[in-house]
Amino acid sequence: MEAGVLVEWLKKPGERVARGDVIAVVETQKGAIEIEVFQAGTIDALLAQPGQKLAVGAAMAIIRADGEEPVPREAVPAMPAVVAPSPPAVPLARPGLEGRASPAARRRAAELGVSLGGIAGTGPGGAISLADVEAAAPAAPSFAGMREVIGAAMARSKREIPHYYLGHTVDLETALRWLETENLKRSVAERILFGALLLKAVALALRTYPEFNGFHVEGKFKPSEGIHVGVAISLRQGGLIAPAIHDADRLSLPGLMASLRDLVRRARCGGLRSSELSDPTITATSLGEQGTDIVFPVIYPPQVAIVGFGAIARRPWVTDSGIEARRIIFLSLAADHRVSDGHRGGRFLRAVAERLQEPQAL
Amino acid sequence: MTDEEVKVAVLKALASVAPELNEAALVPDKSFRDQLDIDSMDFLNYVIALHETFRIDIPEADQRLLDTIESAVDYLRRRSARASTARG
Numbered sequence: 001m002e003a004g005v006l007v008e009w010l011k012k013p014g015e016r017v018a019r020g021d022v023i024a025v026v027e028t029q030k031g032a033i034e035i036e037v038f039q040a041g042t043i044d045a046l047l048a049q050p051g052q053k054l055a056v057g058a059a060m061a062i063i064r065a066d067g068e069e070p071v072p073r074e075a076v077p078a079m080p081a082v083v084a085p086s087p088p089a090v091p092l093a094r095p096g097l098e099g100r101a102s103p104a105a106r107r108r109a110a111e112l113g114v115s116l117g118g119i120a121g122t123g124p125g126g127a128i129s130l131a132d133v134e135a136a137a138p139a140a141p142s143f144a145g146m147r148e149v150i151g152a153a154m155a156r157s158k159r160e161i162p163h164y165y166l167g168h169t170v171d172l173e174t175a176l177r178w179l180e181t182e183n184l185k186r187s188v189a190e191r192i193l194f195g196a197l198l199l200k201a202v203a204l205a206l207r208t209y210p211e212f213n214g215f216h217v218e219g220k221f222k223p224s225e226g227i228h229v230g231v232a233i234s235l236r237q238g239g240l241i242a243p244a245i246h247d248a249d250r251l252s253l254p255g256l257m258a259s260l261r262d263l264v265r266r267a268r269c270g271g272l273r274s275s276e277l278s279d280p281t282i283t284a285t286s287l288g289e290q291g292t293d294i295v296f297p298v299i300y301p302p303q304v305a306i307v308g309f310g311a312i313a314r315r316p317w318v319t320d321s322g323i324e325a326r327r328i329i330f331l332s333l334a335a336d337h338r339v340s341d342g343h344r345g346g347r348f349l350r351a352v353a354e355r356l357q358e359p360q361a362l
Numbered sequence: 363m364t365d366e367e368v369k370v371a372v373l374k375a376l377a378s379v380a381p382e383l384n385e386a387a388l389v390p391d392k393s394f395r396d397q398l399d400i401d402s403m404d405f406l407n408y409v410i411a412l413h414e415t416f417r418i419d420i421p422e423a424d425q426r427l428l429d430t431i432e433s434a435v436d437y438l439r440r441r442s443a444r445a446s447t448a449r450g
Contacts, residue, residue, distance in 0.1 A: 180422070183422050184421075184422070187413075187419060188406075188409055188410050188413040188419065188420050189410050189413065189414075191406060191422065193402050193403060193406060194402075195402070195403070234401075236380065236382065236398070236399050237382065260403070261403060261406070261407070264403045264404075265407065268379075268404075288401045288402065289401075289402060290395070290396070290399075290401075
């Protein structure tokens with residue numbers, strides 16, 4: 001991702017902002033992203049204009065920290081635009097006309113969660129048509145753009161990262177039975193999917209194996225203090241996005257499940273935050289129950305490892321009492337040989353498997 | 363609720379997780395998880411949407427009955443009739 005287009009400012013000059021507040025929405029090749037601030041203070045000036053194309057890293061606004069003097073007006077730099085297209089001709093919303101919408105437009109607006117009040121109709125007499133509603137809906141990610149981003153990242157990964165791969169088959173019967181009993185106590189909305197247990201097991205195992213959690217930058221490995229697990233989410237129309245669940249090792253299982261549900265919903269409907277896309281310290285990928293037994297994943301640079309989960313399958317399994325049909329999963333790991341070796345990788349994967357044998361401790 | 367009203371509610375719940383769905387192309391007695399490539403998270407969100415619309419609890423063991431349009435309509439009609447008798 002090299003650039004994005006500023007869609008709107010959500011804060012005005014003079015407003016106070018706290019670290020983590022969302023101040024703007026930017027349209028990128030990965031879809032509409034919410035931009036957060038990393039410093040608390042007061043907004044002195046907004047440098048970029050809606051509709052303007054901005055390079056990654058470009059200054060967008062000036063935020064004055066508490067106790068700092070305001071920046072004199074003449075010292076505010078003009079925003080260097082990558083491209084400054086003329087603003088698109090957008091018809092203004094006219095009050096009083098929101099009642100005039102076709103039935104199809106009303107239905108689509110309800111489906112998309114779009115308010116008719118904010119839409120300017122282009123139909124006869126200013127009526128809102130289906131096309132007006134679809135044009136007003138949050139922009140879906142550009143899939144051609146997304147494919148380009150994935151292609152560039154994966155080409156770089158395969159070019160630069162000496163991958164090694166490991167796999168380990170894990171008996172999940174104990175964990176699945178425990179989860180089924182747990183879910184009996186929960187209402188539908190509080191139900192936990194098995195994917196949350198897998199993510200928690202990976203996050204906890206990383207505490208003991210920090211060499212798989214961090215970034216390889218400027219020729220060396222920088223471990224990360226926080227464990228932010230990127231979750232690969234496939235988009236049905238095509239493409240893939242891997243936003244992070246922050247501090248996944250410190251979340252309770254219900255908390256992690258709530259984060260996961262929220263993340264998947266926002267990945268598919270728009271509204272991911274800039275920090276979620278920029279700071280996963282490892283990625284986990286699952287092909288889901290309709291997928292294959294084994295996935296051989298590719299590391300997302302500058303991360304140094306990725307864990308894969310195959311589809312859960314019922315298979316013959318040798319136990320102390322003989323052969324039983326049990327539900328098993330194939331865990332895989334691709335890791336960066338510049339940072340770790342197969343011996344440690346194997347121990348890490350076994351640590352994930354061991355965590356899954358004690359689901360009540362997750 | 364008539365079968366048609368239940369079906370509309372099922373399709374609405376489905377559209378909340380798969381807005382791109384084409385109702386006309388859906389085969390009513392075939393799993394739409396396959397037809398629409400719906401994963402477990404989307405399926406859970408669809409079940410939650412039905413739970414909120416029909417105001418009934420849906421045990422995990424019953425979720426497989428919500429996997430086709432036909433079986434979902436049948437299940438929800440039975441369950442909501444029972445729930446309204448209990449409420450009444």
